[in-house]
Amino acid sequence: ARTISELKELGKPFLVLLNSTRPYAEETRTMAAKMEEQYGVTVLPVNCEQLKQEDIETILAKVLKEFPVTKMEFYIPKWMEILPDAHPLKASVIEYAREMLLGVDQMKDVQAEIFRADRNSGMADLFISKMEMADGTVSIEVKMDDACYFDVISEYTGLPVQDEYELFHTLTKLSSLQGEYEKVKNALLGALPQLQWAGVNTSGCTAILS
Secondary structure, three states, rough: OOHHHHHHHOOOOOOEEEEEEOOOOHHHHHHHHHHHHHHOOOOOOHHHHOOOOOHHHHHHHHHOOEOOOOOOEOOHHHHHHOOOOHHHHHHHHHHHHHHHHHHHHHHHHHHHHHHOOOOOHOOHHHHEEEEOOOOOOEEEEEEEEEEEEEEEHHHHOOOOOOOOHHHHHHHHHHHHHHHHHHHHHHHHHHHHHHHHOOOOOOOOOOOOOO
């Protein structure tokens, strides 16, 4: 217990190896879990006299997860970036990021916090895209439900869009309307010089054509 306290004060990443001739036995794992709860550190049962290559790799991987997190980067879909921060969908992701920052101290905490994410907020998946042990940076990609994407399109266009089929149909319809609008605009622009030549004041009144 004293050694663990001294190591914690140093602030360096470490873990406790629980030496046992039966590292995979249930009672050994139970003892390791109790020690983790008591001392607040990672405890790994191993047989130090019979260490294999995979055991050493596991130990090194566990040690790396003990490194502190100094910065977290969250990457959201491009279409969410245009939303104001006050938008309910974006605000829920920002709030989740804030809560996660409070619960993460070491690399090993990141995955646990991801599992705790509220999927009801529209987040379909979260995954770690980068973990830099050298500077303590963690990058997390946020994937949203497809339904959220279509809901936002419907919200901003005022047109019901529920899936890719309706999106394609809506875009085709808007493109057709845009073409008709261009025809009308060009016709009006073409008629404008004739109206001015005829002496019709187009700057301050309405011209009535028959």
